[in-house]
Amino acid sequence: MDLSKDFTDYTSRLFGEERWQRFLDSFGQEVPASVRYNPFKPVADMPEGEPVPWCKDAYWLKERPKFTLDPLLHAGVYYVQEAGSMFLDNVLRQYVQEPVCMLDLCAAPGGKSTLARAALPEGSLLISNEPDHHRANILMENMQKQGHKDVYVTNNYAKDFKSAKMQFDVILADVPCSGEGMFRRDEGAIKEWSLQNVRKCAELQRSIVSDIWDCLRPGGLFIYSTCTFNLQEDEENVRWIAEELGAEILPVQTSPEWNITGSLLEGFDEPVYRFIPGVTRSEGLFMCVMRKHGESQPCRRPIEKQLKRLRILSDGNPKGEQKGKNIIPAHAETLLVPCGKEKTGVYPVVKLSLEDALRYLHREAITLPEATPRGYVIVAYKGHNLGFMKNLGNRANNMYPKEWAIRNL
Numbered sequence: 001m002d003l004s005k006d007f008t009d010y011t012s013r014l015f016g017e018e019r020w021q022r023f024l025d026s027f028g029q030e031v032p033a034s035v036r037y038n039p040f041k042p043v044a045d046m047p048e049g050e051p052v053p054w055c056k057d058a059y060w061l062k063e064r065p066k067f068t069l070d071p072l073l074h075a076g077v078y079y080v081q082e083a084g085s086m087f088l089d090n091v092l093r094q095y096v097q098e099p100v101c102m103l104d105l106c107a108a109p110g111g112k113s114t115l116a117r118a119a120l121p122e123g124s125l126l127i128s129n130e131p132d133h134h135r136a137n138i139l140m141e142n143m144q145k146q147g148h149k150d151v152y153v154t155n156n157y158a159k160d161f162k163s164a165k166m167q168f169d170v171i172l173a174d175v176p177c178s179g180e181g182m183f184r185r186d187e188g189a190i191k192e193w194s195l196q197n198v199r200k201c202a203e204l205q206r207s208i209v210s211d212i213w214d215c216l217r218p219g220g221l222f223i224y225s226t227c228t229f230n231l232q233e234d235e236e237n238v239r240w241i242a243e244e245l246g247a248e249i250l251p252v253q254t255s256p257e258w259n260i261t262g263s264l265l266e267g268f269d270e271p272v273y274r275f276i277p278g279v280t281r282s283e284g285l286f287m288c289v290m291r292k293h294g295e296s297q298p299c300r301r302p303i304e305k306q307l308k309r310l311r312i313l314s315d316g317n318p319k320g321e322q323k324g325k326n327i328i329p330a331h332a333e334t335l336l337v338p339c340g341k342e343k344t345g346v347y348p349v350v351k352l353s354l355e356d357a358l359r360y361l362h363r364e365a366i367t368l369p370e371a372t373p374r375g376y377v378i379v380a381y382k383g384h385n386l387g388f389m390k391n392l393g394n395r396a397n398n399m400y401p402k403e404w405a406i407r408n409l
């Protein structure tokens with residue numbers, strides 16, 4: 001690992017000697033895999049692992065399996081997620097007890113959105129948004145696989161929500177950042193880092209937050225997070241949001257054993273939560289929870305007229321179209337049912353072996369049992385739907401979306 005002098009000088013001073021040494025030592029340690037189980041697709045046999053204490057249904061695994069070769073990952077039974085970013089679970093369970101309308105503004109690839117959907121009270125609505133089109137499609141795939149009817153995936157900028165006059169009870173801004181928390185996993189992040197880039201990111205973050213601020217109702221919850229450690233992108237931006245936009249910074253319940261680092265900005269003694277690798281069991285996260293000044297009624301669900309003003313997103317449906325809709329519910333059943341057949345009810349389910357499930361996910365032709373009825377059938381592995389096939393009798397067409405197919409078996 002080749003950390004730049006600017007980064008080393010700044011961050012060693014910021015962390016102090018002991019934390020800095022622990023951070024450096026973490027580069028020689030293995031990055032543990034952690035997974036979060038989807039409560040809407042329960043399984044009987046969870047893997048052996050150590051529970052992540054700040055998140056429900058989450059575990060550090062003893063060893064890193066080849067996730068791609070597990071059909072249950074593709075069925076949305078669990079999500080592979082860095083443990084630190086699961087801290088959102090702890091925040092939502094503490095502060096959100098009534099159904100809410102929530103916006104996850106910078107959501108791809110979907111770690112925090114899939115988590116939020118699991119943690120929000122029943123009856124809540126989640127708008128999971130990503131402005132980058134390519135990344136939005138990855139987000140769509142992950143949200144659809146996890147499967148929940150009260151989710152919309154959108155492809156917009158903050159200003160579009162403002163023009164659509166949308167209001168939310170909770171907004172999560174997991175903003176693009178200089179990525180110091182990626183250094184252990186990604187050499188590229190080390191190379192791209194510069195003081196200038198930190199400044200640019202901090203400015204962009206302020207403009208993203210300013211643009212979305214009007215969409216948070218008075219009294220609403222604003223969750224700000226980065227995966228970086230410097231003050232400009234973290235405490236200084238939080239202070240700016242609280243003072244300039246108007247918010248109270250809220251404490252989150254934690255345990256001393258988690259070794260979370262608080263504010264490192266002199267004279268700013270507010271509750272913020274920094275996960276430093278080597279100090280806390282995480283790759284790196286900064287999170288702060290705020291309540292917007294003022295009070296108003298909880299938000300109602302966005303109405304059709306508002307939703308229509310958001311950008312069209314293709315839905316990864318096997319037939320590749322959803323005429324007349326510009327928002328697609330990220331709901332597994334909708335996704336898996338071929339276009340136009342949504343309302344026809346139940347499809348026969350064919351159970352696949354591990355070998356056939358992988359071949360299906362690889363988009364190969366597989367032979368269905370002779371007694372399989374003709375027409376659309378759902379193929380499943382260990383009780384979880386993987387997708388559709390169209391059984392023609394002498395052969396069956398594999399309808400797994402091309403862009404989701406696993407590449408190498």
Ligand SMILES: C[S@@+](CC[C@H](N)C(=O)[O-])C[C@H]1O[C@@H](n2cnc3c(N)ncnc32)[C@H](O)[C@@H]1O
Pocket residue numbers: 085105106107108109110111112113130131132135157158174175176177208227
């Ligand atoms: C840190 S990543 C989000 C990770 C995601 N929340 C998760 O947990 O899986 C930041 C995201 O912000 C997106 N982004 C970039 N510019 C943006 C902007 N102006 N407004 C909103 N999001 C933006 C990036 O494309 C990226 O997907």
